[in-house]
Amino acid sequence: MLLNISHVDGVPIYFQIAREIKHSIAVGSLRPGEQLPSVREIAAQITVNPNTVAKAYRELEAEGIVETRRGTGTFVSEQRVAISREERAQMVGKLIDRALDEANHLRMDKSELKRLFLERIRAFKRESEENREAGK
Amino acid sequence: MLLNISHVDGVPIYFQIAREIKHSIAVGSLRPGEQLPSVREIAAQITVNPNTVAKAYRELEAEGIVETRRGTGTFVSEQRVAISREERAQMVGKLIDRALDEANHLRMDKSELKRLFLERIRAFKRESEENREAGK
Amino acid sequence: MLLNISHVDGVPIYFQIAREIKHSIAVGSLRPGEQLPSVREIAAQITVNPNTVAKAYRELEAEGIVETRRGTGTFVSEQRVAISREERAQMVGKLIDRALDEANHLRMDKSELKRLFLERIRAFKRESEENREAGK
Amino acid sequence: MLLNISHVDGVPIYFQIAREIKHSIAVGSLRPGEQLPSVREIAAQITVNPNTVAKAYRELEAEGIVETRRGTGTFVSEQRVAISREERAQMVGKLIDRALDEANHLRMDKSELKRLFLERIRAFKRESEENREAGK
DNA sequence: GTGGTCTAGACCACT
DNA sequence: GTGGTCTAGACCACA
Known part of the structure; x- marks a missing residue:
């Protein structure tokens, strides 16, 4: 997982993180069921506050793209919502x-x-x- | 000029206004040289603060898409910036x-x-x- | 709006705030379209960090119970989602x-x-x- | 004993286990004096960490709902605490x-x-x- | 004035 | 170890 984040272009960092992860899933470098890097890991990698990464994960969870299990980690959802x-x-x-x-x-x-x-x-x-x- | 604005979808209103105007120009319903409605007119039509409309116009001007002539109004630019x-x-x-x-x-x-x-x-x-x- | 919050019973404060507001709406003391107190106002009233109140509002928005308009405030949603x-x-x-x-x-x-x-x-x-x- | 556990709905797993056991007792499928399955048995059945099951049992014991006898196992309490x-x-x-x-x-x-x-x-x-x- | 983003850091709950 | 909650406080964007 390599994240491409800009700290200066006005787009919220948490949003960029979420977008990059969605792209990774779309393109298959993150697979259903697979565990995402931990919040702290990503925070360290791109040198932002862990809260910022956590916010991105919360967004992804709200969209049903990932699932988080307290004490265990965050995982790519197996099922995707059906849509007409x-x-x-x-x-x-x-x-x-x-x-x-x-x-x-x-x-x-x-x-x-x-x-x-x-x-x-x-x-x-x-x-x-x-x-x-x-x-x- | 009919503007399609949502007050609740998170996208800043000034941004939606600018986007709609750009679309009108792209699609030819606003032509180079043509005058835009006044700030107050739009503000009244979509019931937002005139400052919000003014900000949209400022953005468009910064992008070189419209020109403001003091005391006269705002007009669609004749020339478009060249880009590689x-x-x-x-x-x-x-x-x-x-x-x-x-x-x-x-x-x-x-x-x-x-x-x-x-x-x-x-x-x-x-x-x-x-x-x-x-x-x- | 009087909120009844316990700082010591283990239930997250943001969750209690959201619950109390839902109750206020259920019981009619907050009506559709009505503006909620500002984040800072509630934060001062119950002496918690504004971020905590903001989180409660975010939850309510995600559930479609309120709508927030940047720079304007937070309002009780007019429509409720239809459910079988x-x-x-x-x-x-x-x-x-x-x-x-x-x-x-x-x-x-x-x-x-x-x-x-x-x-x-x-x-x-x-x-x-x-x-x-x-x-x- | 069939336990119905969700790993993704945010409710702590230990809490769900405790709730299911309470329900079994309330409904009579577990009777006073009866022995509960061992921690390992449940852990294997629902594939969670044994510590998680142990925590659920600890909670139930603290509420006086079950009793643990060292070296023997865990049993549904005979007496229930009186409450006004x-x-x-x-x-x-x-x-x-x-x-x-x-x-x-x-x-x-x-x-x-x-x-x-x-x-x-x-x-x-x-x-x-x-x-x-x-x-x- | 409103809400939103982000930080640094503490502490907790869960597995 | 994981993620979650909360604080104090800075700064920004929007209307």
Whole structure:
């Protein structure tokens, strides 16, 4: 688990931690059932207060992404909440729209946008496969 | 100008206002040179503190998206700042990555994701064209 | 808003605060849309750290019972989440079972138990009506 | 003895164990004088640390509900501590109040609540009688 | 004025 | 060892 945290860009640190962990799960470097590093461990690694890390874990737990067992540790949840196809499309669609707005704002044309999209998907897949092969 | 604002979803109101205005510009319902509604007008319409609207305008001005002319009002900038192709790809790519993470998190498969992406592009174009035809 | 907090009984203070506020809402002394006292106000009243009160508010927000608006305050939610009749019966049933276990454990017979149950319902109603009459 | 334990709902495991055992006694599936399963047996059955089970037994012993005889095992106490009628009413009343708050919060009306209460009493009695007949 | 974030550090509960 | 609670206090963002 390598976390990429910026202390100066305005995005709350606890939020960045949560986002990085979600990404690790999405990409398969953290698997369902697997134990997360302890709060203190991460706090030491990225030199923030343990409370800040704990807050990130609390958020992830509230979203059902991890489960914490007092005295034992924090684990990636086995089950993911079921969600309807429509809701799913709506949530992802909102994020896509945000990218489209930005692309348009920056005068990126349609073909460049499509190329970028396919490239990012490929990068995502590559990352996932590396994790799978590494058995990690 | 219809602004879609939520008072309870945690996203700062000034930020939502700025985002909505950027979207209106991206989609062509606000054109370069056109005057924005006055701070008071918007404040009244969405019942927020005028300071909040003023802050949104300040942000937009700092980004070079609008220009304020003392005693006259606020206008959509004619020119857009040039940005290198790489910077552009990086900024939009980050937003795409966020959508990919969420899609994966929600177990959306690649084909559904692509379909959704193309659909959102089409919706974006449609909205732009309606605004163009309407001469608005 | 009078909060009844014990600093020594092992139940976390933030939890007691949340419980008391839920009770106030249940009983009508806090109405939908109404603003809660500020975090600092409650903190001063019961002499605890503002963070502790903030944590209680965060919990209530996560349960959808209140809504917080940055820079404005915290308000009782207007809408309550819809829940099926069965789920409702299950949740309340669990709490009733807990009372039955305790009653049995303390050798309280069925008639005394029923009397107590009706008495508590009456007390609850009385409290609600007082709040209604007081227009408070 | 079948224990129903959740590792993820925040309620301490030792507490859940103690609660389940109290319920078994209340309902008659564990009788005064009867021997409880050994700490190791339970620990193996629900896969928790034996220390956790031991803590539950310690709690039960402190409440006078079980007795530990060195080298022999743990047994359900023959006698139950006497408690005044008022204390009894207060303890059970508090639990009832909690159920009433929840019922109100979930918009359960008085008649549904009463029906549920009577149903739970009946279920409790049924369980007790089955244990009696089974001579268990 | 409101709530939010973060720190440093103490102490506790649970396994 | 794990995570949870709470404090005192600084500083920030928002309306």
